[in-house]
Amino acid sequence: MAAILSFFSDFPFELFVIQTLNGIVTGMILALIASGLTLIFGIMDVVNFAHGELFMLGAYVGVLVLSTTGSFWLALILATLLVATFGGAMQIITLRPLVGRDPLTTILATFGVSLILQNYALWQFGPVARKINEPYTGHFNLFYLEYPWYRLIIAALSAAIIGGFWLFLKYGRFGIWIRATMQDRVMAQAMGIPVPWVHTAAFAIGAGMAAASGVLFGPLVGVNHTMGLDWVLKAFIVVVVGGMGNLGGSIAAAIFISLLESYASIWVSPSRAVIVSFVVLILTLLFRPTGLFVPTPK
């Protein structure tokens, strides 16, 4: 009893609240990346290995636009559009020829793309991290910390983008096509939906979402050519834990895992806190291989 009491009296309540906030912020960013990844997987069974590199590419385009125009919001929009165009082109060049082959070949092809992009970024921008300035530098007091408003803006914006995407899937003409193609590719084709272009568009949307999260996240960590790999691994974990191709599950899993990791980093160093998400993954694979946030398959 005394041990329990001392646990609660020593419990770092303030730190706990701060970490909850941090966890939700990174969770929203992760959800934005993972929902693009899960969209691409759900619609064409492609695991996009280059997703992290699209995230990184978006951040670098953001750096370039920001340094020439000085406007963060313009950088956000331009990076999203440019990387979305790039993603569409990448799908047409590398993935279209592979339609109908073993899905494993697509993982290899996108892996090749990720190699090219990562080394291009290293070659072009060098190994030194670039900085994106926050568009809004205000702070508010949270216990002993000055917590930046910008972090909350990121979370809100990510939620807005995901919400907009959900509305688009639900009511937009192309969104309905995307859902139809997800359900039954052959039938969709028979109904006159241009399935190859739906695939390209879905890939472009996923790429654009990754790029947007890259620009949004840039001010927190700095932009660097290896940032893609860390995030794509996390996004993979989220997508597997959330249930492959399940959008709502991915979002829930992203927030769940980010919260766990930020709570774990109260007690251990952040580089080891990553192991928590690995453990969640292993447990999920053991007991619910279809994903934590999906109904039990019958």
Next chain:
Amino acid sequence: MTRRDTIIYWSGFGVIMALLIAAPLVLPPYWARFITEILIWGLLAMSSDILIGYTGMVSFGHSAFFGLGMYGAAAALLITSQAAIMTVLPKLLQDLLLLIGERPNLLLALAFGLIAAAAIAAFVAYFSTRLRDIYFAITTLIFSQIFYVIIFTWTDVTGGENGLSFRRPALGIPGVWTTPFTPETLHWFVLAVVAGSYLILRRVMRSPFGMVLQSIRENEPRTRAIGYAVERYKIVAVMLSGLFAGLSGVLYAVQNRFAAPDFVFFIISGDAVIFNVMGGIGTLVGPIVGAATFLLLREGLGRLFGDQFPYLIPLGFIFIAIIIFLPQGLLGFMRRWLNK
């Protein structure tokens, strides 16, 4: 295999072996070392071909087995010089280690590296074989990252970011006959291990066990329906593959006299997959050819455009082109014949 095929096969094998044996005697030291390195990477690629080419499971986590082989060898080679580690071990194990030999010992390095890699492979296999296709690929990738994070952050034991460096053990059986490695004997030792592994793996892949693996690749539900315990075969395949990947890790550690976390990192797994796809999966020799092509292209591009040239950009384009236009790889045309 007809009699004629057998003669062609073994004479081809003999010619290539003779060329590789003669290589360090005729080539300048730089290129002789280069060929040794190709053989080591080729063994790693060949081990992952068991999964990619024969069982139809793409592993993106072979760096874990390779790296654990390196760290296992490092442990064996440092254990005698660092008394602190010895005090932790039980008395029986201490005596056993001293009995095998107190000097840096090649056999001990091999044993430790293989045991480490096999243990890790058993662990990874148990979890990852529950999943198929893309899920398997992602799970192996994430497992290799787990080991990377552990090795990277456990500085007291693994040396963290700097890794461990050690003296190269002598060639031979301790107590009976030893001789220090020269570049030539190191090359021949590596060649013997790689060629031996090739012959063993070729035999295994043509055995009933290998046939079951290939039938899992072709049609898993049917293999299960016939009555084979598919999961058990997959676990053994992953362990076999991990064992040989660990062996290549030991060879690399012996050649370079260090173990570093960079070699547990995902890049190495990616390289192994690239070697396989370039050279031709399901052939065992294809991955070695793929490794040779990759390393030669890298070397050539480096010489043409300078060391700073991002060689992975053109290689990435070549890799994608091979996937789209030459899905069987460079040696794909020989695949049927090599497996007869």
